[in-house]
Amino acid sequence: MLAELQNSIGDDVLTGLAQAGGAIALCAAVVALCRWQSVHVEREAVVSMARGLVQMVLVGLVLALLLHGRLLIGCLILFMMAIAAAITAAQRLKGMAGALPLCFWSIAAGAGTVIAAMLATRSLRPDISMLVPVGSMIIANAMNACAQAIERLRAEILAHVGQIEAGLSLGAEPAVTVAPYLQSAVYASLLPRLDMMKSLGLVWIPGVMAGMVVSGISPVYAGIYQFIIVAMILAASGITGLVATVLMRSRAFSAAAQLTIRSAETMASSRASGQAR
Amino acid sequence: MTTRPNGVANDIRTVADAPQVAIEPEPAAAITDLETRHLSRKVAGRVLVQDVSVQVLAGEILAIVGPSGAGKSSFLRLLNRLDEPTSGTVLLKSQDYRSITPRELRRRVGMVMQTAYLFPGTIAANIAFGPYQCGKMLAPAQIEGLLERVGLPGLADRDVSNLSGGEAQRVALARTLANEPEVLLLDEPTSALDEASVSGIEKLILGIVRERRMMCLIVTHNRTQAERLAGRTMVMQAGRLAAIGPTEQVLHAG
Numbered sequence: 398m399l400a401e402l403q404n405s406i407g408d409d410v411l412t413g414l415a416q417a418g419g420a421i422a423l424c425a426a427v428v429a430l431c432r433w434q435s436v437h438v439e440r441e442a443v444v445s446m447a448r449g450l451v452q453m454v455l456v457g458l459v460l461a462l463l464l465h466g467r468l469l470i471g472c473l474i475l476f477m478m479a480i481a482a483a484i485t486a487a488q489r490l491k492g493m494a495g496a497l498p499l500c501f502w503s504i505a506a507g508a509g510t511v512i513a514a515m516l517a518t519r520s521l522r523p524d525i526s527m528l529v530p531v532g533s534m535i536i537a538n539a540m541n542a543c544a545q546a547i548e549r550l551r552a553e554i555l556a557h558v559g560q561i562e563a564g565l566s567l568g569a570e571p572a573v574t575v576a577p578y579l580q581s582a583v584y585a586s587l588l589p590r591l592d593m594m595k596s597l598g599l600v601w602i603p604g605v606m607a608g609m610v611v612s613g614i615s616p617v618y619a620g621i622y623q624f625i626i627v628a629m630i631l632a633a634s635g636i637t638g639l640v641a642t643v644l645m646r647s648r649a650f651s652a653a654a655q656l657t658i659r660s661a662e663t664m665a666s667s668r669a670s671g672q673a674r
Numbered sequence: 675m676t677t678r679p680n681g682v683a684n685d686i687r688t689v690a691d692a693p694q695v696a697i698e699p700e701p702a703a704a705i706t707d708l709e710t711r712h713l714s715r716k717v718a719g720r721v722l723v724q725d726v727s728v729q730v731l732a733g734e735i736l737a738i739v740g741p742s743g744a745g746k747s748s749f750l751r752l753l754n755r756l757d758e759p760t761s762g763t764v765l766l767k768s769q770d771y772r773s774i775t776p777r778e779l780r781r782r783v784g785m786v787m788q789t790a791y792l793f794p795g796t797i798a799a800n801i802a803f804g805p806y807q808c809g810k811m812l813a814p815a816q817i818e819g820l821l822e823r824v825g826l827p828g829l830a831d832r833d834v835s836n837l838s839g840g841e842a843q844r845v846a847l848a849r850t851l852a853n854e855p856e857v858l859l860l861d862e863p864t865s866a867l868d869e870a871s872v873s874g875i876e877k878l879i880l881g882i883v884r885e886r887r888m889m890c891l892i893v894t895h896n897r898t899q900a901e902r903l904a905g906r907t908m909v910m911q912a913g914r915l916a917a918i919g920p921t922e923q924v925l926h927a928g
Contacts, residue, residue: 559789566780567804568778655755655756655757655776
């Protein structure tokens with residue numbers, strides 16, 4: 398294992414670090430430009446870049462160590478990634494009880510279903526070198542879809558409290574009163590992925606295809622495979638968005654069909670109503 | 675402690691009179707249609723409604739007045755369980771409302787809010803919304819009948835985005851009436867309307883409550899409106915029931 402690690406740290410790593418230095422310098426110039434225009438992103442940019450570089454180097458080291466490891470280890474890595482993704486997405490729902498499990502189950506449902514389908518159809522090889530990079534792409538997009546869907550649904554609910562409570566007052570099921578907002582939240586979460594699919598090959602050639610072409614695989618097959626990856630990302634995002642909004646809908650109402658995310662006041666009241674029942 | 679709705683002249687209470695006691699003896703055989711029992715609601719330690727007990731009879735309009743933040747709307751929202759009481763309960767025809775499903779309760783206890791909050795679409799679709807939720811389809815003639823009742827005949831197919839404030843509030847009232855509620859809760863239904871619209875809506879409310887023998891509770895900032903509409907008035911202060919009794923006496927009690 399150590400030998401594998403030593404082999405992976407060669408001249409190309411030093412070259413890579415030098416290139417990363419160049420990329421950081423360009424980003425620093427952009428940050429300076431932003432500062433000149435009174436857009437202050439210095440701190441965030443430094444933290445993000447430092448985190449990004451360290452995380453990617455660590456991932457590279459882990460992959461170098463585990464490249465030929467068992468499938469179970471690959472699944473464990475994806476599980477940890479799903480938890481990290483859920484923690485990130487749940488930050489959009491600060492103050493809402495159960496946000497973390499909501500995000501985790503949504504991302505797990507979307508990414509898990511799609512990765513399992515890819516493994517079953519052999520469009521994804523069951524080894525770590527393939528499973529982890531492709532799986533991580535799907536999880537990352539599921540995370541974005543989850544965050545966008547729940548943020549949009551929350552905003553829609555807060556903007557339409559009157560209509561929702563008018564519906565409830567007329568005897569409607571909670572699900573009926575928020576149905577239009579749930580639909581628009583799922584649609585909003587899918588829009589970036591749909592745009593990604595539309596622009597595939599025209600505006601950008603994604604990394605997987607580029608990597609496959611560089612490593613000598615037929616460009617046509619690489620293109621088709623890239624389409625499969627983006628289609629799976631779209632599917633995972635759709636499942637994640639649907640599950641996230643349905644789970645959030647169930648948390649948006651109390652057992653007595655009262656809107657509980659109306660405001661901070663109502664958030665507290667839902668706890669009180671739980672006691673009352 | 676409760677106060678019978680048909681109590682007479684001296685049935686007025688004030689905070690200063692604590693412990694609150696109904697002065698007039700309660701009629702033994704009064705039929706209770708809607709009764710709140712020690713209804714309270716606290717949110718994050720803040721009292722919104724505190725120990726409110728009142729009764730309302732069929733065909734009666736009870737006005738709820740008081741300064742801003744007194745808990746009038748909070749009290750009203752507890753009656754159709756849009757919010758949950760932290761203690762106390764409501765009896766609807768002697769049945770604890772927690773034993774009624776929230777959807778059925780809200781059909782029986784209809785509410786018209788300060789803003790109409792109509793759903794996008796036609797007036798007809800808005801009116802048919804409530805009955806449709808329990809599997810009933812309103813016939814066009816029934817919709818037209820409701821529209822005639824609220825003074826908007828022939829407008830069933832009009833889009834709600836083209837309505838004035840007064841028209842929208844009339845549609846909101848018709849939409850609530852489509853469920854044939856036993857209780858009508860009105861949360862400042864005329865506060866955003868001009869004088870002419872206010873007068874029309876008030877006449878409408880009086881007529882509908884009389885003809886349908888409904889129980890009606892109306893929150894209003896306008897004391898003269900309370901005098902025009904309500905046989906009895908309750909005054910709320912800091913979430914508490916400060917006074918209740920015949921409107922003229924309560925409002926002129928100083």
